[in-house]
Amino acid sequence: MTGAQIEAVAAPLDEALIGLRREIHRWPELAGEERRTAGLVAERLRAAGLDVRTGVGGHGVVAVVEGARQGRTLLYRADMDAVAVEQGTAGAAHICGHDVHTVVGVGVAEVLAGLRDQVAGRVVVVFQPAEETLEGARAMLDDGALDPYSPEEAYALHCGPLPVGVFAAMPGAGHPGFDAARLELPGADAGRALLDRIDAMSTVRRPESDAEFADMVTALQTPDGPLARFVLTGSQLDADADPVTADVWVRAWPEERHPELRDGLRRLAAEAGARITFPGPPFPAMVCSPELTEAAAAHLREQPGVDAVLTLHAAWPFSMEDFALFLHRMPGTMFVLGVGEQGRPHKPGFTVDERAIGVGVRAMTALLLHRLDA
Known part of the structure; x- marks a missing residue:
């Protein structure tokens, strides 16, 4: 044609x-x-x-x-x-x-x-x-x-x-996959401290400006650039719940990293005296x-x-x-x-x-x- x-x-x-x-x-x-x-x-x-x-x-x-x-x-x-x-x-x-x-x-x-x-x-x-x-x-x-x-x-x-x-x-x-977890926390302050530690797992962050976004698009075009392997986390704390809860999500590339990241989340939760559950398998990349x-x-x-x-x-x-x-x-x-x-x-x-x-x-x-x- x-x-x-x-x-x-x-x-x-x-x-x-x-x-x-x-x-x-x-x-x-x-x-x-x-x-x-x-x-x-x-x-x-x-x-x-x-x-x-x-x-x-x-x-x-x-x-x-x-x-x-x-x-x-x-x-x-x-x-x-x-x-x-x-x-x-x-x-x-x-x-x-x-x-x-x-x-x-x-x-x-x-x-x-x-x-x-x-x-x-x-x-x-x-x-x-x-x-x-x-x-x-x-x-x-x-x-x-x-x-x-x-x-x-x-x-x-x-x-x-x-x-x-x-x-x-x-x-x-x-595009990356997506994993999610629910945390039951011993208190709001302990929860915030734990979420800070989870956030520290991130190796990239969402761009806050057009310039940062343009840099990220450029990085995508680089075979061995910073986005060839990354972790990006996020969370939402409900301090008024009883017990205090937080929803956590993780995006990672390549998606084969999710088992190790789940292990890391379990370890951090245990150290903070929190209970963690995963509602299902990670959504595929x-x-x-x-x-x-x-x-x-x-x-x-x-x-x-x-x-x-x-x-x-x-x-x-x-x-x-x-x-x-x-x-x-x-x-x-x-x-x-x-x-x-x-x-x-x-x-x-x-x-x-x-x-x-x-x-x-x-x-x-x-x-x-x-x-x-x-």
Whole structure:
């Protein structure tokens, strides 16, 4: 499939996709509450003539683009929920870019639908709720989102503070997992002292300024940089509870470190006379297939509108990503889509250059078509 063929279908969609993004942005919905967003998505996909399922794992939407000929099956995933904030519509705002993820997913499905007479194979496009709470992917998978399909590879995008036209690939890296513990403490003062000791386990911290954030993004591009191996902790103390309690979380890379970190938490708790419990196993890290990521990045570099594909050699330490659960079912990768360098994701002031929508639609459509032919 040529770039000209993709462009002929994509170009007439650009204005409507920007309008859809603005509509979703005006009405952000928290994790598990994405009813309106899911309705808008399903309406567009049905209008494109696609087979659409709704209410999958909550407000999840699954659309299937069937090519004219038999072939491989791929998965493309987008997330729909907004971030909880004090200032925003009903306490929510799209300051992480999921509105862009959703609209790019719609555009990819629509372009593929317009080209399906020339396509061999199938693409399952999944619009997932509740990514911010790490609940949506599991709920969709448990509800049969991939039934009766068996995708061979999975792909996704996430917005990032990079120039429009720039992507970032994460071969062998991605996002860290997440471990959580509950502490019952002998008192508030003892609890604060213990939490200070737990916080000292951290080898990195969340960036407090745009400059620190830029330094962290640069460090991700360094194979042996400070983010190649890290621990990041956090906690919340309830001094009014009886007994006094605290919730603790730990993110670490690589995820194989979690058993040793649990041992360290148990030791610190015992020394402080505290009781520690873990509600379940650590949530898995999202690890992108090195082979598929490198192959996909090489293809993206040849696409019109793609100025560069950077390589990130370490995990983002300050966020998790439940696309990890899809990647536990099949190999795949997530790319960072440059949406401009104004602000940081999850922070007030984060804005998106809407030209990135068309770049993402064209690049991901070209990639999926390429992988169908692999």
